[in-house]
Amino acid sequence: MEKIALFPGSFDPITKGHVDIVKKGLHMFDKIIIAIGSNVKKTSLFTLEQRMEWIKKIFANDPRVDVKAYTGLTVNYCKEVGAQYILRGLRSAGDFEYEQQIAFANKELVETVETVFLLSSPYYTNISSTIVRDIIINKGNYSKFVPEGIVF
Ligand code: ADP
Numbered sequence: 001m002e003k004i005a006l007f008p009g010s011f012d013p014i015t016k017g018h019v020d021i022v023k024k025g026l027h028m029f030d031k032i033i034i035a036i037g038s039n040v041k042k043t044s045l046f047t048l049e050q051r052m053e054w055i056k057k058i059f060a061n062d063p064r065v066d067v068k069a070y071t072g073l074t075v076n077y078c079k080e081v082g083a084q085y086i087l088r089g090l091r092s093a094g095d096f097e098y099e100q101q102i103a104f105a106n107k108e109l110v111e112t113v114e115t116v117f118l119l120s121s122p123y124y125t126n127i128s129s130t131i132v133r134d135i136i137i138n139k140g141n142y143s144k145f146v147p148e149g150i151v152f
Contacts, residue, residue, distance in 0.1 A: 005085040017124040021089040
């Protein structure tokens, strides 16, 4: 059976840290669906269309990576698209504390979906979309943090 992982997040915007996790995930899964969720607690800087467009451009040459938008519970969306795994990246102990709670809740909701964590590569540990947004808003040089060819 094809191993499909859903990589959910806001991707506002996508960073080199996200891309690193997807590339590592491709060694483990047959297909990765990058799924942009509407988070009720977060307002985004970029529109859903813009965020999807950048991700599509970055992975244009890799048919194993798909980009989708979803609403509602991540586990329900996993069932909808046939993903057996949720892929998440970990940068720090803080990330782990937060992610562990969500993973437990998801497991309670849908037993068959397994959350898989991949550690961020040291070079990307300090990159977050929040920092990148700050740099963009304040007209700083963001190029080191985002994939090549992405211009805001
Ligand atoms: P969310 O709002 O769900 O946290 P994000 O777009 O911020 O969405 O992140 C999506 C996923 O990517 C999360 O699992 C997050 O931990 C991971 N991630 C974000 N930045 C990095 C990074 N620099 N290295 C590794 N993983 C990262």
